[in-house]
Amino acid sequence: MRSPSPLRAAFRQALGEAWAGGAGVLLPIGFFAGAAMLVPFTVGSEASQLSSIGTGILWVALALASLVSMERVFQADLEDGVLELWAQEETPLFLVAAAKIIAHWLVSGLPLVLLTPPIGIALQVDAGALVPAMLAYGLGGLAFFLWGGVAGALAASVARGGLLISLLALPLFVPTAIFGALATIEGPGGPSLLFLSATTLFALSIAPFAASAALRLAVD
Amino acid sequence: MRSPSPLRAAFRQALGEAWAGGAGVLLPIGFFAGAAMLVPFTVGSEASQLSSIGTGILWVALALASLVSMERVFQADLEDGVLELWAQEETPLFLVAAAKIIAHWLVSGLPLVLLTPPIGIALQVDAGALVPAMLAYGLGGLAFFLWGGVAGALAASVARGGLLISLLALPLFVPTAIFGALATIEGPGGPSLLFLSATTLFALSIAPFAASAALRLAVD
Amino acid sequence: MAENAATMNEFLIKAVGLGAIRGERVLFSDLSVEAKAGEALVLRGANGAGKSTLLRMLGGLSRPDAGTVERPVRHHWIGHRNGLKPHETPRAHLTHWGRVWGSTADAIEIASHMGIERPFDVAGRLLSAGQKRRTAIARLLLADRPLWLLDEPFSALDTQGKALVTSLIDRHRASGGAVITALHGEAPFEASGEVQL
Amino acid sequence: MAENAATMNEFLIKAVGLGAIRGERVLFSDLSVEAKAGEALVLRGANGAGKSTLLRMLGGLSRPDAGTVERPVRHHWIGHRNGLKPHETPRAHLTHWGRVWGSTADAIEIASHMGIERPFDVAGRLLSAGQKRRTAIARLLLADRPLWLLDEPFSALDTQGKALVTSLIDRHRASGGAVITALHGEAPFEASGEVQL
Amino acid sequence: MIRAFANPHRFMALSRWLAPACLCIGALLMVWSVWQGLWVVPQDDYQGGDIMRAMFVHVPSAWLAMASYMGLAATSLIWFIWRHELADMAAKSIAPLGAAYTAMCLATGSIWGKPTWGTWWLWDDARMMSVLVMFFLFLGYMALRAAMETRQKAARAGAILAMVGAVNVPLIKFSVDIWSSIHQDASVLRLDGPAMPPVYLTPLLIGGLAHMIFFAGLTMMLMRAEVWGRRGDVLIARKLSGS
Ligand code: HEM
């Protein structure tokens, strides 16, 4: 890498792409809210029951929305020939992959975190616990996006890999989901938040390399 | 339409495509099972609680898996130029759309229905109720696939319409999800099963036309 | 070769007063196109002039912004995109469209005529650019249809492939068919008319 | 034009003993390719012969099944696929890659040179085939790189576009660059060598 | 009526004075009904005391929300069959207004629900869910239109979605009858006539009328803006037809 400017460009491009895809930032919100919305009336909403499962449901909705967000990102790059261009650059591909994932998380993942309090309230979760929980949802969401990116890169060269992705990503999601759910129950200061941060750090340090290796494979 | 053979061909092609896409039939199963699997982790697995929400969770997982299955079908046809070919045929496009949706449901939707009993048992749902509930899941899943097809066709010409799809499809899913959830609680013979069948019949009679109108639009 | 050989002075396609607006641009307006049996029209124009747009209107894919298209006979379509799916092999492609069109032609024979017998069972996404194009063009041989609408049919083809397609076009015209094709550079067949965009 | 004008007898790319196996077929084996400053190699062969496969190995996209590639200088890549995203306008495309390459060239000037100033703000998915190709080729002008790897650069271009690209190639060679390109038909520039596949 | 509106010139001439008139009359009537509701009408203990005064906003906005969806579906159908450009402009204009009224219905309902039912929101209540779904349909309609490349395509895509989504209107209206909902049954718009004391009924009905008129005025204003926006395109179309 000669200068950070290629990376900044990759990041900007990914931001633009995340905005331009469909009607932009509104849509993951739609998926997230919709998924959270389907639960209560299929499950029944006796308030006591809902409030006890609410934070967990938010975790599931967050995981699935992340999956849906990252699913096509790298496959689209492959189909358009953009990946061929990046793979021939001197900029290390893992940095490009990381920039793309983080840009997508900023555009599609962060709004979901900001949405957890209102949706949590709708699911009758104790409002006081929701704002501190946003840190956990933010950390967890980033990990989901990272692993979702790896799965997306692995499935990129397979025709319609969208569903393969869920098979690959969901197992990777499990540790994050477990610690995340515990962390939201314990509140801030609990040990699970530390474990959650550890899984996210782990994802941050592994996922870009895994994704870039998968992308080299896809482009070959 | 001169003979039903173009339709049979469309159906066969869609069957082949559903199989060939990714690793085929295994994948919606992965998504479905994965989504259902995350719930006990995040929600906690006290048996009494799980069993009371289990059938509802299955409905949510079914809805989301259908969405993910149908999301790319028509967009892929558009990008490959297959849609251009079908749109110029004499075979009415709504029949082709219907054939495609039903083929995808057979390959990706029906296995989900067959999976509801084992996954339901894993979620501690009363085993006796699960087998009769399969009829409801089957009817509901078909409606989900049909509306998912309409949303997918509408979003096909939009860059990365995947997320727009959820915003369009989830409202259409709601009546089916409501009656479906009620029907699984009531068991067979309850009035909700009738309403559920009505929504599915309605979807069957409307969705192909709406999807084909949307496809003509996408190809223009 | 054409299925219902029209009498020589009847048109196979006739478009009157066609117009197209894209963005804020008028691509073309008041354009009329007519093709009779045996004719080969070439659409001419710079990149972005509107040749593909016009062809899509002629094929019924796009609604004209002005004017009408009459097309009393069936037609074949070869667009910029080949219509081959990534997992689909040439065999599957030809078998499929053969079924749709009730074709009795032998897919293997057509493939060997088009020089795609070797990658006949290779998935579309692994084929070379020219092999994909040849597979698309092989559809023309599956069913007799009087009118062919071809958008840069020679693109990605090697020299032998170009000669092959030229001979297909000549044969089709000789048997009473008509061809409308968008082209850059010299037409390797004798055009009976040009439409300049 | 080349950023570090190599002395005339040093190679800009050198591949030795390349081999490619696809499926059960050996596409080519023991193939050696070398290009020096000012040279233009043309890759020849029928559809599916392996030209694109070879180019991808030369560019470092595919691992050779045998042999080695040495490429001491930076290169530009124009593949079958343009690398333009559906929502991306030519302006966004050129600005983006200009940033990546730290280019100081003026995107608007390049666009008008390439004849894409009119659709400069039209999304990629709406562009005509030729306009997409021109946008991809415009990348060559963003940064000086000694080696150009071009896979059928003239495809989809109109006559004027072909002349334009030919002149780009000539200028590039004159300033000490090298070009390796897969082509069908006659090369509109003077090739310094051919590789038959 | 439709024929008169189908002609853009006549529409522009008509709406030039009709739109401001509607806005004025609607606003006046609205002020009157809110004044009645807030200060004149006696308090009702059964419906939760003073909070029941929310009715004079809640019920008209609920009616308008449903009416605007039906309007959206109807104009979409008209556009789909006859391709009257004005019908599409009407649909496009109705959507944001309908979304706003639906949001208002949801908000006032929640505010009313907290003291009376003890909860802001009930997820398995069919009435609330179906109204929420309608809100998402409006959002989806607008997002879909915004995502489309050209106006024609936006119109076609929007019309398809609007017509398909019409399934939900009967669901909203009859949800209280079909399911056991906590929401009260219809007491005004019933087959056997209203079952509500006239003290409440009159201001309520007038309020509904006021919102209706106001809504029509707003829609016409938006449509006028749309017509002006499309004037430029008409010039291009003229150029196209070669004259
Ligand atoms: C967010 C929650 C609520 C929603 C979505 C909602 C929705 C609606 C809708 C759609 C209507 C029109 C029904 C029709 O014309 O048939 C309506 C009417 C009405 N609502 Fe609500 N509502 C909510 C909460 C409440 C609450 C808490 C109350 C009072 C306890 C209430 C009292 C009424 C009354 C009195 C009517 C008039 C019924 C009639 O005369 O037909 N609503 N509501």
Ligand SMILES: Nc1ncnc2c1ncn2[C@@H]1O[C@H](COP(=O)(O)OP(=O)(O)OP(=O)(O)O)[C@@H](O)[C@H]1O
């Ligand atoms: N929404 C839009 N806004 C502006 N311009 C548009 C829009 N949609 C399409 N265009 C323009 O319309 C033209 C379509 O051209 P078309 O694809 O028909 O060209 P063509 O003659 O086939 O060119 P080629 O030889 O490159 O294939 C292009 O110039 C494109 O830029």
Ligand SMILES: Nc1ncnc2c1ncn2[C@@H]1O[C@H](COP(=O)(O)OP(=O)(O)OP(=O)(O)O)[C@@H](O)[C@H]1O
């Ligand atoms: N998995 C595979 N099994 C069998 N054959 C394969 C496989 N993958 C690729 N091929 C073959 O390898 C060849 C790749 O050719 P390549 O794309 O390099 O051709 P090309 O010379 O560029 O042709 P064109 O002129 O058509 O672009 C094709 O013949 C293709 O059918």
Ligand SMILES: [Mg+2]
């Ligand atoms: Mg074209």
Ligand SMILES: [Mg+2]
């Ligand atoms: Mg090639």
